[in-house]
Amino acid sequence: MSFTFPNGFVWGTATAAHQVEGGTWNNDWWEFEHAPGSPAVEPAGDACDHFWRYPSDIAMLADFGFGAYRFSLEWSRIEPDEGEFSRSALDHYRRMCATTREAGLIPVVTFHHFTTPRWAVTNGGWTDPAIVDRFARFCEVAVAALGDDIGMACTINEPNIVSLMGHMVGVFPPGHSDLGEYAAANENLKAAHRKGYDAIKSGPGDFPVGSCVAMGDWWAPDGAEGVLAQTREMHEGQHLAAAAGDDFIGVQAYSRTRLSAEGLPEGPEPGIEVLDMGYEYWPNALEVSIRYAADVTASPVYVTENGIGTTDDAQRIRYVTDALGGVRRCLDDGLDVRGYFYWSLLDNFEWVLGYRPRFGLVGVDRVTQVRTPKPSAAWLGEIARTNTLE
Numbered sequence: 001m002s003f004t005f006p007n008g009f010v011w012g013t014a015t016a017a018h019q020v021e022g023g024t025w026n027n028d029w030w031e032f033e034h035a036p037g038s039p040a041v042e043p044a045g046d047a048c049d050h051f052w053r054y055p056s057d058i059a060m061l062a063d064f065g066f067g068a069y070r071f072s073l074e075w076s077r078i079e080p081d082e083g084e085f086s087r088s089a090l091d092h093y094r095r096m097c098a099t100t101r102e103a104g105l106i107p108v109v110t111f112h113h114f115t116t117p118r119w120a121v122t123n124g125g126w127t128d129p130a131i132v133d134r135f136a137r138f139c140e141v142a143v144a145a146l147g148d149d150i151g152m153a154c155t156i157n158e159p160n161i162v163s164l165m166g167h168m169v170g171v172f173p174p175g176h177s178d179l180g181e182y183a184a185a186n187e188n189l190k191a192a193h194r195k196g197y198d199a200i201k202s203g204p205g206d207f208p209v210g211s212c213v214a215m216g217d218w219w220a221p222d223g224a225e226g227v228l229a230q231t232r233e234m235h236e237g238q239h240l241a242a243a244a245g246d247d248f249i250g251v252q253a254y255s256r257t258r259l260s261a262e263g264l265p266e267g268p269e270p271g272i273e274v275l276d277m278g279y280e281y282w283p284n285a286l287e288v289s290i291r292y293a294a295d296v297t298a299s300p301v302y303v304t305e306n307g308i309g310t311t312d313d314a315q316r317i318r319y320v321t322d323a324l325g326g327v328r329r330c331l332d333d334g335l336d337v338r339g340y341f342y343w344s345l346l347d348n349f350e351w352v353l354g355y356r357p358r359f360g361l362v363g364v365d366r367v368t369q370v371r372t373p374k375p376s377a378a379w380l381g382e383i384a385r386t387n388t389l390e
Contacts, residue, residue: 001390002388002389002390003328003388003389004387004388005328005331005387005388005389006331006338007387008338009338009339009340009387010067010068010106010302010338010339010340010341011065011066011067011068011339011340011341011380011383011384011387012066012067012068012069012070012105012106012108012339012340012341012342012384013061013066013069013070013341013342013343013344013345013361014069014070014071014108014304014305014341014342014343014344014345015050015069015070015071015072015344015345015346015348016071016072016110016113016114016157016348017071017072017073017074017077017113017115018030018044018047018074018113018114018115018349019044019047019048019344019348019349019350019351020047020048020050020346020348020349021047021048021049021050021051021074022044022045022046022047022048022049022050022051023046023047023051024044024047024074024076024077024115026076026077026080026117026118027074027075027076027115027116027117027118028115028116028117028118028121028125028173028174029044029114029115029172029173029351030043030044031118031173032172032173032174032175035175038175039170039171039175039352040351040352040354041352041353041354041356042354042355044349046369047348047349048346048347048348048349048364048369049369050346051092053369054071054096054099055099056371057345057346057371058096058099058100058103058105059103060362060371060373061103061105061345062103062104062105063381064361064373064377064378064380064381064384065381065382065383065384065385066105066381066384067104067105067106067384068105068106068107068108068151068152068339068341069100069105069106069107069108069345070108070109070110070152070154070304070341071096071100071107071108071109071110072109072110072111072112072113072157073093073109073110073111073112073142074089074115075111075112075115075116075117075120075138076115076116076117076118077089077092078090078093078138078141078142079117079138079141080117081117081119082119082120082134085141090141090142090145090146091145093109093142093145093146094145094146094149097109097146097149097150098149100151101149101151106151106152107149107150107151107152108151108152108153108154108304108341109146109150109151109152109153109154110153110154110155110157110212111135111138111139111142111153111154111155111156111196111200112135112155112156112157112192112196113157114157114158114161114162114172114351116131116173120134121173121174125173125174125185126162126163126166126167126184126185126188126189127167127181127184127185127188128188129188129191131188131192132188132191132192132195133195135156135192135195135196136192136195136196136198136199137199139155139195139196139199139200140199140202140203143199143200143203143204143205144203144204146205147200147203147204147205147207148204148205149205150205150207151207152207152208152209152210152248152302153200153207153208153209153210154209154210154211154212154250154304155192155193155196155197155200155209155210155211156189156192156193156196156211156212157212157252158212158213158214158252159186159189159190159192159193159211159213159239160186160189160213160214160235160236160239161214162185162189163182163185163186163189164182164235166185167181167182167184167185168181168182171352172351172352186238186239189239190238190239190242193211193239193242193243194242197209197211197246208247208248209246209247209248210243210246210247210248210249210250210299210302211239211242211243211246211249211250212250212251212252212304212305213236213239213240213243213249213250213251213252213293214235214236214252214253215236215251215252215253215285215288215289215292215293216253216254216255216256216257216282216285216288216289217253217255217256217257217282217284217285217288217289218231218232218256218257218259218288219256219257219258219259219269220258220259220260220261220263221260221261223261224259224260224261224263227259227261227262227263228259228263230263231259231263232292236292237296240292240293240296240297241296241297243297243299244296244297244298244299245297245298245299246297246299247299247300248299248300248301248302248338249293249294249297249299249300249301249302250301250302250303250304250305251286251289251290251293251301251302251303251304252289252303252304252305252306252343253285253286253288253289253290253303253305253306254277254279254282254285254305254306254307254308255275255277255279255280255281255282255285256279256280256282256284256285256288268280275308275309275310276309276310276311276353276356276357276358277309277350277353277357281308281315281319283319283320283322283323283325283326284322284326285323286303286306286323286326286327287323287325287326287327287329287330288326290303290326290327290330290335290337291330291335294330294335294336300336300337300338301330301335301336301337301338302337302338302339302340302341303327303337303339303340303341304341305341305343306320306323306340306341306342306343307319307320307342307343307344307359308320308359309350309357309358309359310358311358313374313375313376316374316376317375317376317379317380320342320376320380321389324340324383324389325389327340328389342361342380343359344359344360344361345360345361345362346360346361346362346364346371347359347360347362347363347364348360348364360374361373361374361376361377361380362374362377
């Protein structure tokens with residue numbers, strides 16, 4: 001059987017600056033990785049050297065058959081100190097946009113993907129209300145320089161992960177576990193999205209702007225439906241509601257979360273495959289997430305991230321096939337799903353877990369930086385080229 005996706009359906013892959021560029025030393029993540037007692041297993045270092053190798057990486061992506069490339073701006077390069085903006089850095093990202101377009105791809109630019117300049121976190125970072133206007137100013141300056149070359153824009157990547165992992169779980173910067181901080185960070189992240197959205201829309205260029213929310217499937221034992229709904233609202237719902245009415249909502253889904261009757265996270269279900277990230281092989285999470293996001297926001301949906309960290313490329317193909325089957329069912333039911341971005345183009349720095357998880361369609365030698373496409377790259381590229389899932 002085969003399924004043809006709608007005309008104009010966007011196929012792409014994604015990266016993030018800190019995970020691939022190398023040398024992004026002026027942000028909170030670099031500082032966090034090098035702090036004594038850090039939970040990070042290793043620093044990002046040179047990453048994939050994408051800061052210099054992006055032209056050949058983009059050409060490779062186009063050769064596979066994809067139509068879009070999602071990448072992020074490194075705020076700490078563009079504004080290395082408060083109010084000081086680097087023309088050189090802005091020119092670099094403008095060249096990235098231009099190179100993407102010249103390769104026949106849509107440049108999809110994320111303005112904040114987990115990393116914040118060191119100077120912006122000295123007084124509380126995302127718990128400090130001042131961060132809202134700082135981020136909006138950054139968006140205003142960046143879009144003024146890049147806007148007429150941008151094809152799509154995402155304001156903040158997974159704001160709910162920034163707050164949860166940094167201020168509740170404690171394995172992202174600043175490494176805290178404080179319910180008050182978590183609540184404050186969520187409010188500031190939602191406000192920053194709104195102000196950032198307005199700043200980007202008011203700049204040059206005419207392109208859709210949205211947010212990207214981390215989502216997934218959810219499970220709780222019988223009788224705990226209220227706890228599940230409350231937890232899901234706290235993690236996903238509030239950020240979806242803050243983005244309601246935008247040009248699109250970006251859905252990013254990988255697995256499911258199992259809760260106890262008290263709402264605490266539980267481990268994987270016995271008998272279910274467990275991946276290198278420690279969570280379940282659960283491709284159905286994407287379909288569940290698309291339906292929930294569409295219901296809450298009433299906006300068009302792009303899958304801005306979906307993928308699997310594995311050394312078994314056959315498992316990767318199986319996972320994406322299953323996930324795309326869920327996209328197909330959503331389309332069959334009339335949901336407005338407009339694109340799918342696989343995470344990630346390259347095997348890259350996976351935050352606190354370092355380089356162990358392998359999400360890439362392309363392997364990267366950690367010493368030589370040599371790129372080696374995996375069979376999944378040609379397989380998914382052919383789906384993108386033909387717009388058809390066999």
